[in-house]
Amino acid sequence: MGNNMISMMDAYMIETLRSNGLSNEQMVTLLEEKQISDLERINTKFNFNNLLKLYEQDKDIFKSVLQDGYMVKFLTMNGLKNLLQMKFNKVAEQDYQITDTGIQHLEIETKSFHTLKQLLSINWVIQENADTSNNTSNKIVDIHIV
Structure with a gap:
């Protein structure tokens, strides 16, 4: 893994999807198929189009974020909690x-x-x-x- 840096909001979306039972593979499949509505059913508060943009920027890096982990670019106290x-x-x-x-x-x-x-x-x-x-x-x- 390189140094996979993502925003706090991207981390929130990934961890919310994981905590609702979505596997890394399911996330990748839904993003590949641009099934944002399926993600929005899990949590309506997030704009999953931003996660789709992150995925489309570099699919291999996104998969590494899911598999190998990530660093939040700037983490606040509330973000940490x-x-x-x-x-x-x-x-x-x-x-x-x-x-x-x-x-x-x-x-x-x-x-x-x-x-x-x-x-x-x-x-x-x-x-x-x-x-x-x-x-x-x-x-x-x-x-x-x-």
């Missing part, structure tokens, strides 16, 4: 605490750590917390804006 919920099913004040500069004590599966680290834009730093999880397959991390 939303992606944590959409992608990892993590909820603020339940699964982590909000601070003035980010979040702390997020417990995440070790296998998801790389994906989380990869999607953060360059304005965020992730640190493994000295506190350890009781579950050895999880990490506790803090994420702060720089």
Whole structure:
């Protein structure tokens, strides 16, 4: 994978489709066939024509975004919270605490750590917390804006 950079809104659309059961292959097929109405049935709030444009710009890069992951070009605090919920099913004040500069004590599966680290834009730093999880397959991390 190169450095697949996408907008926060593109990430929202992809993760919304995934959380509604669409596979990567189904997404590609619907975009290839320009079946935007099928995507809009899943979520009427998004303009999936923008996702179609991203797909049509470079189909191989889009497929890499789906398969290999992506970095959000510029991630806001609310964007981070939303992606944590959409992608990892993590909820603020339940699964982590909000601070003035980010979040702390997020417990995440070790296998998801790389994906989380990869999607953060360059304005965020992730640190493994000295506190350890009781579950050895999880990490506790803090994420702060720089």
